[in-house]
Amino acid sequence: MQLYKSFLHQLIRNYVIGSLIAVAVVGGVMLTTTVKFSYIEGIRLLGVIGGSFFIMLTAEFYYFFKHLRLIREALQDQDAGLGKLEEAYLRAHRMPRQAVYRIFGPHLLGLAIPAAGVTIWMIQHGLLQIPLFYVWIGALGAIMIASCHAMIEFFLTAAAIRPVVKELRRQALNRYGVDFSLEGHVFTAIRTKFLLSTMLIGTCPLFLFSLAAQVRIEEFSELMAQDYWGWAGIILLLGVGFAYIGALLMTQDVNRPIRQLYKAMDTVKEGRFVQTSNLYSDEFSSLIAGFNMMVRGLQMREERNRKLLESYFAALAAALDARDPYTAGHSLRVAEYSVLIGQLAGLNEQNIDFLHKTALLHDIGKIGVRDNILLKEGKLTDEEFSQVKAHPAQGENILRQIEPADAMAPFLEGVRSHHERYDGKGYPDGLSGKDIPLFGRIIAVADAYDAMTSDRPYRRGMSSAEALDILENGRGTQWDPDFAGMFVRYMRANEGQLKEAAHWV
The missing domain is CATH 1.10.3210.10 (Hypothetical protein af1432)
Known part of the structure; x- marks a missing residue:
């Protein structure tokens, strides 16, 4: 089916490009600009990275296609039952979170464990002349890079699944007269997405810079390196605190009007057509204005229906009398x-x-x-x-x-x-x-x-x-x-x- 092929190609393109940027570009740039090594050592390190990258892709694509199997079967099977369509619908909504799990599972571990293991072995056998603690610094850097990669993949996958979700709903409605809906179920809360994303955006570059600076300072002066984390730790702590406060304030600013709309919708569901106050000067102002317009329309329709019903009862009574x-x-x-x-x-x-x-x-x-x-x-x-x-x-x-x-x-x-x-x-x-x-x-x-x-x-x-x-x-x-x-x-x-x-x- 053309839709599934397009969906698959988009996901693979996102993963490959993201992985290449994270491993080859970010990791390679940090490695080549931070650590001094000979030409032959560079070739060996590239071999380690290349081999680990292959292991990572093998492990990741195994789980990737395993997660996609149900969606593929539901889209390609013209006689798929309602249960399979619904399960595929829910699986598609879980894909963004599964992308994060894959990056922190087979993606990160499939790269970091072989790379760290082979690098340590090469250092012990004199094939690489770099301090052993560089491996641990590299592992910490890999975690930070994977975190940013996971964030990007989450949002790219969330965008990629929309045509698939729409098609699964269409098939269920056409074949069985059932329209799938999450009925307000939240797979990932907006607060969580905003808080973690903004925290990563604010702290990841700071951590990567601190790790790279540790390596460079080590080369210049061991005395400076010993004192480095004394003041670098304070800077990192301040940076993380600032990022957290900024992320929290931004999350609250977005979450506040959403909670207000949720509360107003619950009121409308109870049959009380009450408009909500519009206190915002950004796009939420238009959203709340639209909600209030909808409520006014419902009020007018409810009043019209009430009058029609009262007239209906009065007409029946008059006809009887x-x-x-x-x-x-x-x-x-x-x-x-x-x-x-x-x-x-x-x-x-x-x-x-x-x-x-x-x-x-x-x-x-x-x-x-x-x-x-x-x-x-x-x-x-x-x-x-x-x-x-x-x-x-x-x-x-x-x-x-x-x-x-x-x-x-x-x-x-x-x-x-x-x-x-x-x-x-x-x-x-x-x-x-x-x-x-x-x-x-x-x-x-x-x-x-x-x-x-x-x-x-x-x-x-x-x-x-x-x-x-x-x-x-x-x-x-x-x-x-x-x-x-x-x-x-x-x-x-x-x-x-x-x-x-x-x-x-």
Whole structure:
């Protein structure tokens, strides 16, 4: 597959060029400019470096192709299963860290151990006339060079895997309808990347210079060399401290707006569309401005959806009430009374909203009751009344047909249970006391009050005072004593205001 070949060539090119620069250029330059040796010794050292470089490449490419095997199989196999595609997707994301492990494993050890071992042997057998401690200085230099090489390879590999990750996601989506995502999983934290990278950038040249200077000073004066690490150690310590403080400040400066955005996203996920403060003067300012613009868009869409949903509920209630001109507005009034009781009971804003919508639809099941029964002016027969009694369960069944199901779930219990009695003699389930769902107990009070005070063809509605007396007497038997009591006390206390409002209406 062309994508895999391109990916492979890019990784190999990165490794070979990086290794040549690290070993041949940086290591060679330090070696030739720092240590004095004869022509034949130079040839021998180049041979040591060349042989060690070959061992390093052999070991490194073995693990390199081992790490790539799964990705190659997933990209080249047109019938790769979902599990293999997902495993390859995760393996690709681990490639940058594996590049670091390879450089500190087969790369560094495959070069340093053979080179150090052969060099020590040559020194002991008189083939090289250099002090033995130069080998240890060289080993320390190799570690520093490998660290910088690992940092560069990490970022180059992170860039190289992006087309591969995109292709694996595309195949999973096209073949299995699954879109891979890390779901916020972090393989390498930004704080770690910034802190280590900036520390290496600040300290690596300083360490390499100190090691090279040690060799040069040794050649000029043994006395100066003995005192060298006294003051060089202080300089190195100051340099490392300065690099660490600079790296820490830079990391915090980058990490701060990222944490702020994470916190804001968590707030949005909870359903609270709160914009975050924009306190930055760099590219993060544009990023946060874009986030806030997105939140405003979500707010507008949420408000629009809320209004559409409320209109939908109100339209259903109005359509139901329109079947019987004598009960027009019944659902709206029951919703208002229910909200009043919910507020008196201290329900939170979300539950008040759910209660309002439930009350609007509490009689939706009457759509299934025939007109000759629903609009009958006289007394219903037992069979006719049994059909009317079925409307709470029918209402629940109707709402269960509406998608998405989770959006209707908060309203089902209240619609089904609004004709249950507190003493257990209600319908459809004969529930009693606190076993009756909360919304059902509240709507039962509001429904009864509006039914008693509304006019019917066969009777006039009773006065509010009479209806409140009946509610008072039915506390603990027909209705929840707490909710009925709250409603009665409120209505009696505000009777004068309600009459005045009705007069103006």
